[in-house]
Amino acid sequence: MPGIDECLLQAMVVPGARGASVVDWTSGLALGTVGEAPGGDHEATAAETAELARMAAEYPSFATDETPAPDGTKGLPVEDLIVTTRTGYHVVRFVETTFDSSVFLHLWLDRDTGNLALARLRLADLAERLILG
């Protein structure tokens, strides 16, 4: 059955991908990881990224947009979070679920070989397929 592992393996196919994970941002739990982690420790990276994601997802400045999209769908208020560093990109995509959850997909990219726009689109697609199958 396709699940977390397949989703992560497909994330690693994105050009420039160095590491990927599925994380619960309330608890900081890494549900699944693949490839490298910035400090060599996936669990520590998950806990730190979770803190950042929680603030983006919950602080009123970002999470107030309750307006339905033009096609009538009402998705998550915050879709993704992008951090650029001197040597890399981090793309965090929030996963929308039909059950109560707080999950995101995190992709770490090499700055030279990664393409931020492409990575963001691919990650959005993967996040949707992780839940819808």
Added chain:
Amino acid sequence: MTAAATPVSPMLVRLAEERATGVLVRDHGALYLADGHVVHAESPAAPGLDVLLTAGGQLAPEGWQEAVASAGARREVARFLVDSGQVTGGALEICHLGALHDAAFFTLAPGSGPTRFRYGVAHWIGTVRPVPAAAVVREARRRRGLLDSVWPHPEVDTAPLRRRAPGHGATATRRQRALLELADGVRTPSAIARAVGRPAFNTLIEVRRMAAAGLVETPSEPAAPTPAPLPDWVAGFPADPDIALLRRLRDALEASL
């Protein structure tokens, strides 16, 4: 990484090393091992996978009952849910891992009585996504540290949740508001977790954050510990695992009547 010298860890590490299959039972829950990996966990303090899946309407309660009835005896309930198209593999893994680490957190609580292990017992949920035993121990320890770093007052975990009068300046987040709406001074965080279909630990961490922000009260007296007892079918170590399944089915049927 090695596990810390908490009383349960050496036993779990040894069981993992010998690739044991069976169930580890403590006062607050049970861990199911297969080939040394943790494949499932249950605790009266943590909502089960059925609650997480059905509370938000992802799965109809009838769908869960049908899966247990059809595939429980051959221990493939998880596979049945996915194969019958009721839950996707990804959604099931996310919910199951959440439930597993949640129940493991309570099961591995320091100083919660004796630890027993019965070899050969498998859980009827089947295999979803096995987790190395060392990772489960490490995560439980991290969670304990995280709770105390947010607000070092464990008494808020078990006391009925009470809102504080507004006017302290702090605003509840979207996910905290869902918990506050159920804070009637009677329901405990554990009961609220069950009602909203969220892991108990995720509820506790929000409760500690709200207590730290002054949104809910922190009881001055430590709440009397009233650990929910394990069901007899786990604590009693039934000789035949199928009897455990039948009892579980009976309980589920009675609960649904």
